[in-house]
Amino acid sequence: EAGVAQSPRYKIIEKRQSVAFWCNPISGHATLYWYQQILGQGPKLLIQFQNNGVVDDSQLPKDRFSAERLKGVDSTLKIQPAKLEDSAVYLCASSFPARTVKQYFGPGTRLTVL
């Protein structure tokens, strides 16, 4: 079975520029998550989708971050404008909606903001 796909794998931008990340979850997985992993820290949930609806975006910096999941499949996470502190790995994960199952993670996008 194909895993969670993410692109690009690496991105370098200057502060105040915009950037977008793409995620394609495992087929059939209704739940999609975006995590931010800053170097030396564990991943932190930014936003969770159930199909195309937002379940939890309490830790998403909404003044600069946005995410969408049109048609309940692929998802895009955008940062506009980027700050130096946004340098991190952005991980996408997906799962079935049942509460007990594990999450499957993609390889991540490493963002460097200069």
Next chain:
Amino acid sequence: AQSVAQPEDQVNVAEGNPLTVKCTYSVSGNPYLFWYVQYPNRGLQFLLKYITGDNLVKGSYGFEAEFNKSQTSFHLKKPSALVSDSALYFCAVRFLSSNTGKLIFGQGTTLQVKP
């Protein structure tokens, strides 16, 4: 506040020796507990989980973890370490009271297995 702690930034062990990576959590309800491993430039890979039942959980690659409710711990163990086990390990919790799938991760422990 709900939190997860991994008290050791790094664990060093010789190949063939047993290893333990520690995890404790603070919770107001009953948690689901997970261990994930991360190799360089790769996403997190699931190792094992505790939901209910036997306190000793067996997972991938010979790893196991022991749930201790009284000590609120979920330490990862392996009887005989391999050099290939060297990686970054994350403990994570998900709370039964949560209506979301939100995982709360520890800060990670780097495991270094030396030949």
